[in-house]
Amino acid sequence: MEEEIGFEPILVADCGSTTTRVSLIDLVGGEFRLLATGETATTVEAPWSRISTGVREAVRQIEQSTARMLLSGQGELIVPEREDGSGVDGLVVTSNAAVPLRVAVVGLISGLSVESLLKATDCTYIAVQNVVARDDGASSAAAESSILEMVRDTLLNRPDAVLLGGGIDGGAVVPVLEIARDVAAALDASSAGGGRVHVVFAGNREARTNIASELGECSNLRVVDNVRPTLNEENLGAAEAELRNLYRDAKVGRVPGFGELKSWTSAPIMTTAEGLELVLRYLSRLYQLDTLAVDVGSAATHVAGVVRGHSGTTVNAHAGVGYGLGDVLDRAGLDRLLRWLPFELDAEDAHNRILNKMLRPMTVPETLDEVLLEQAAAREAIILTLQRARSRWLSVQGDHRGDQLPPVDLILGRGAVLARAPHRGQAALVLLDAIQPAGVCTLALDHSSILPQLGALASVHPLAAAQVMWRDGFLKLGTAIAPTGVGREGSVALKLKIEYDDGQTLSVEVPYGALEVVPLMTGKRAVVELRPASQFDIGLGKKGKGATTEVDGGELGIIVDARGRPLTLPGDDQKRRAKITEWMAELGL
Amino acid sequence: MPYHPFVTRVVPNMVMRRERMLPIRGEVMVGTGSRVRPTEIIARAVTSGETHLLKVARALALDGTDLSPYLRVSVGDSIEEGDVLAAGSGASRLFGRSYRSPVTGLVVGISSGRVLIQAGSSPLELAAHYRGAVINVMAGLGAIIEVKGALIQAIWGSDKEGFGVLKLMIDDPAEPLYPEAIDMSCRGTVLVVPSSVDDEILHRAEEVEVQGMVVGSLDARLMSVVESLQYPVVVTEGMGLLPISAPVFDLLTAYEGQEASIRGAMEGRGGVARPEIVIYASYAGGDAELEARPEFLLEAGSRVRIVRGPHMGETGTVTGFPSYPGTLLSGGKAEGVEMRLASGEEVFVAQANVELFG
Numbered sequence: 001m002e003e004e005i006g007f008e009p010i011l012v013a014d015c016g017s018t019t020t021r022v023s024l025i026d027l028v029g030g031e032f033r034l035l036a037t038g039e040t041a042t043t044v045e046a047p048w049s050r051i052s053t054g055v056r057e058a059v060r061q062i063e064q065s066t067a068r069m070l071l072s073g074q075g076e077l078i079v080p081e082r083e084d085g086s087g088v089d090g091l092v093v094t095s096n097a098a099v100p101l102r103v104a105v106v107g108l109i110s111g112l113s114v115e116s117l118l119k120a121t122d123c124t125y126i127a128v129q130n131v132v133a134r135d136d137g138a139s140s141a142a143a144e145s146s147i148l149e150m151v152r153d154t155l156l157n158r159p160d161a162v163l164l165g166g167g168i169d170g171g172a173v174v175p176v177l178e179i180a181r182d183v184a185a186a187l188d189a190s191s192a193g194g195g196r197v198h199v200v201f202a203g204n205r206e207a208r209t210n211i212a213s214e215l216g217e218c219s220n221l222r223v224v225d226n227v228r229p230t231l232n233e234e235n236l237g238a239a240e241a242e243l244r245n246l247y248r249d250a251k252v253g254r255v256p257g258f259g260e261l262k263s264w265t266s267a268p269i270m271t272t273a274e275g276l277e278l279v280l281r282y283l284s285r286l287y288q289l290d291t292l293a294v295d296v297g298s299a300a301t302h303v304a305g306v307v308r309g310h311s312g313t314t315v316n317a318h319a320g321v322g323y324g325l326g327d328v329l330d331r332a333g334l335d336r337l338l339r340w341l342p343f344e345l346d347a348e349d350a351h352n353r354i355l356n357k358m359l360r361p362m363t364v365p366e367t368l369d370e371v372l373l374e375q376a377a378a379r380e381a382i383i384l385t386l387q388r389a390r391s392r393w394l395s396v397q398g399d400h401r402g403d404q405l406p407p408v409d410l411i412l413g414r415g416a417v418l419a420r421a422p423h424r425g426q427a428a429l430v431l432l433d434a435i436q437p438a439g440v441c442t443l444a445l446d447h448s449s450i451l452p453q454l455g456a457l458a459s460v461h462p463l464a465a466a467q468v469m470w471r472d473g474f475l476k477l478g479t480a481i482a483p484t485g486v487g488r489e490g491s492v493a494l495k496l497k498i499e500y501d502d503g504q505t506l507s508v509e510v511p512y513g514a515l516e517v518v519p520l521m522t523g524k525r526a527v528v529e530l531r532p533a534s535q536f537d538i539g540l541g542k543k544g545k546g547a548t549t550e551v552d553g554g555e556l557g558i559i560v561d562a563r564g565r566p567l568t569l570p571g572d573d574q575k576r577r578a579k580i581t582e583w584m585a586e587l588g589l
Numbered sequence: 590m591p592y593h594p595f596v597t598r599v600v601p602n603m604v605m606r607r608e609r610m611l612p613i614r615g616e617v618m619v620g621t622g623s624r625v626r627p628t629e630i631i632a633r634a635v636t637s638g639e640t641h642l643l644k645v646a647r648a649l650a651l652d653g654t655d656l657s658p659y660l661r662v663s664v665g666d667s668i669e670e671g672d673v674l675a676a677g678s679g680a681s682r683l684f685g686r687s688y689r690s691p692v693t694g695l696v697v698g699i700s701s702g703r704v705l706i707q708a709g710s711s712p713l714e715l716a717a718h719y720r721g722a723v724i725n726v727m728a729g730l731g732a733i734i735e736v737k738g739a740l741i742q743a744i745w746g747s748d749k750e751g752f753g754v755l756k757l758m759i760d761d762p763a764e765p766l767y768p769e770a771i772d773m774s775c776r777g778t779v780l781v782v783p784s785s786v787d788d789e790i791l792h793r794a795e796e797v798e799v800q801g802m803v804v805g806s807l808d809a810r811l812m813s814v815v816e817s818l819q820y821p822v823v824v825t826e827g828m829g830l831l832p833i834s835a836p837v838f839d840l841l842t843a844y845e846g847q848e849a850s851i852r853g854a855m856e857g858r859g860g861v862a863r864p865e866i867v868i869y870a871s872y873a874g875g876d877a878e879l880e881a882r883p884e885f886l887l888e889a890g891s892r893v894r895i896v897r898g899p900h901m902g903e904t905g906t907v908t909g910f911p912s913y914p915g916t917l918l919s920g921g922k923a924e925g926v927e928m929r930l931a932s933g934e935e936v937f938v939a940q941a942n943v944e945l946f947g
Contacts, residue, residue, distance in 0.1 A: 189698025366898030422921035
């Protein structure tokens with residue numbers, strides 16, 4: 001920790017696909033605190049074409065709000081801090097401003113190697129261009145067709161990388177070698193397109209030498225541990241690490257202006273997803289919490305968590321509430337999106353508005369209609385990403401309750417659509433509707449949009465990262481209590497007896513289908529006795545079983561979500577809108 | 590406070606450079622310094638239909654994947670169905686055995702015991718699309734053309750290109766266009782429709798063979814119709830019912846009757862291409878502006894248009910920057926600008942929702 005001494009003040013920045021934020025961290029009363037934040041448009045695209053321009057602009061905003069000099073007359077960041085107090089001792093940056101890495105996934109068997117390879121692609125900002133399974137289980141014609149499609153796409157629009165796998169360690173070499181030869185033929189024929197395609201081989205260990213002789217000449221071959229060393233074992237770590245490296249090198253590192261930004265930084269630039277994952281792991285380890293975070297960005301939506309010791313991540317590189325709206329619209333459909341609105345919105349009008357946001361993703365909603373439409377899209381982006389996460393890692397072994405989420409202690413929301421919602425209740429409702437947590441958990445927001453940067457900061461200054469995270473990193477919305485089960489509309493689903501720390505008590509009965517908010521201010525705690533009706537489970541794995549627990553307060557208090565799991569919206573348009581209006585009213589909206 | 594806003598270039602006289610690239614490797618037919626016309630073919634390539642991955646080594650039961658001793662064709666060869674691709678000869682252990690191509694096509698790759706053939710090839714020609722001078726040639730790939738003219742950037746376009754004389758269809762952006770106004774006098778022109786269009790107008794324009802269409806806005810449900818048309822359509826404002834904004838309309842009006850290149854292609858995130866109209870006209874107002882500028886800042890006096898919210902589509906001038914975030918109609922807060930609309934009304938708009946004309 002010696003190197004930390006005197007390492008302050010510090011700037012931390014996140015360059016998102018549309019917004020760049022820079023924050024100043026310094027000692028206040030012996031403790032590291034977040035002092036100021038500057039925010040501007042990300043300047044990767046024309047006419048700026050220089051990521052550092054936006055960072056410099058955000059730093060200038062901090063200069064103005066704090067009356068500190070951080071940039072030289074030439075616009076260079078002053079590092080280290082000078083005796084006159086100008087400058088900072090370091091800058092730490094996270095970014096997801098680069099476009100996704102285009103990857104072709106090539107393996108042998110759909111349900112084995114290909115599935116594991118696809119899981120590995122969830123680790124960072126990746127667009128899967130082709131999926132090839134030599135034996136797709138359906139027909140050899142289908143397999144042959146997917147190989148030909150991959151070859152054709154490689155010739156026309158070469159991927160940035162091929163993720164190749166197949167076979168268990170010590171198994172037959174020939175099948176994976178055959179498919180490697182198909183890849184080699186395609187890459188060799190497309191080599192006139194300039195540069196070599198990266199190939200990450202994560203298959204049968206015994207095939208490495210042969211793979212090297214087939215692909216070593218026509219690609220930048222990287223060999224990592226087999227993603228499926230045995231039929232029952234999955235080992236994604238090495239493949240994920242290599243894909244993350246590739247994204248950083250081939251995409252983040254090639255963003256215009258990256259060189260200048262890198263020259264200012266004190267640590268390697270991390271992706272926003274990596275920064276957030278580090279924070280979650282830290283929280284889980286330190287407080288023994290099961291956590292789940294959803295980051296809804298303009299281009300991508302990221303779900304990450306640590307549940308019962310298993311950490312997982314799903315970066316949905318195309319689903320977002322700006323650039324990524326088209327994908328949400330294509331996959332979810334307009335009807336599913338509009339079902340979350342408490343008012344009628346003409347489908348054409350909604351479609352036009354969504355496309356306009358996609359064309360100008362940096363814009364912010366000015367009217368309530370626009371806010372609610374964007375939040376509806378956020379719900380669907382989260383739902384789509386959670387579906388993928390559930391199919392790949394977010395179903396802890398032993399939990400076989402369909403779409404239900406494993407119980408977690410903390411749900412963390414981030415992204416401007418949540419953190420900048422005009423009312424905190426709107427953010428809470430998006431999280432409850434889209435994630436549908438079960439049992440008792442804390443809802444919080446990364447309201448300062450700083451957590452990924454703190455994850456990156458932890459590598460050079462863990463004390464500062466921990467102190468800012470603790471003091472400024474979260475905004476607690478409150479405690480959500482969500483019994484699972486189905487009841488009769490209006491019948492009591494849950495009885496609560498709340499004992500506040502001043503000794504006062506409050507008894508509440510919440511009917512099935514209702515959302516109810518019980519006041520409990522930020523910083524306060526209360527003891528809550530929960531008595532569910534016989535057909536409801538409060539997260540104990542047994543219907544009707546009650547419990548007493550201590551809960552935290554927050555901006556909203558205790559939110560009892562007795563709408564049942566899975567949440568089913570009324571099919572009738574008018575009834576559904578009335579219900580949503582009722583839920584919103586309960587949250588003060 | 591300065592801010593880097595979204596910028597739309599609407600410039601009467603500019604020098605710009607445009608890259609013209611083949612999608613696949615081919616032949617470039619112009620040299621550095623050549624003057625080119627928009628319709629002139631500057632590069633050619635051969636595109637293919639189906640791809641065939643022939644596992645020749647396996648079919649010939651070779652021990653390895655090295656086909657070289659047996660090959661009868663090379664990469665780049667055109668072959669007919671039935672032509673021998675590989676065969677043994679003399680004392681070869683493959684004596685008498687051969688592998689014949691199941692298709693007619695072009696050999697595009699030989700590697701790892703496989704022969705890749707692209708069948709059904711057809712020539713692809715790349716037009717200059719712009720009038721200007723070639724300043725750089727990338728062998729086998731394309732060229733960079735330096736162009737002088739007016740530039741108007743649009744926000745959406747269909748992925749096509751056209752060239753023709755600009756023809757203004759209505760004088761007032763508030764007025765609707767009726768399909769019958771599109772007659773044979775429109776043939777070969779680039780139509781400017783300041784308001785929005787409907788299905789009938791789009792098809793009528795196709796019937797008379799226009800070269801392109803510039804519209805203020807488009808209803809989202811017409812996007813698939815537009816994409817199926819032969820000519821490019823570019824949208825200057827956005828989706829819905831928005832007239833072309835005054836600065837864009839004024840420039841188009843000033844250059845009516847001049848030749849223009851219109852391109853609808855757009856490259857999203859991280860890309861540099863926006864749909865655009867380049868107009869070739871002499872300009873007496875001063876030297877041509879360079880496309881790259883050191884700064885585009887949103888400042889008091891900046892000419893902007895509002896791209897979201899209740900005033901979407903309206904234009905005006907920035908009059909001030911409040912020190913603190915303002916409250917929006919939604920109840921949310923945002924850094925904003927004060928601006929005077931063309932109508933004279935003073936409004937507060939979120940900073941992120943104004944777009945600078947530059």
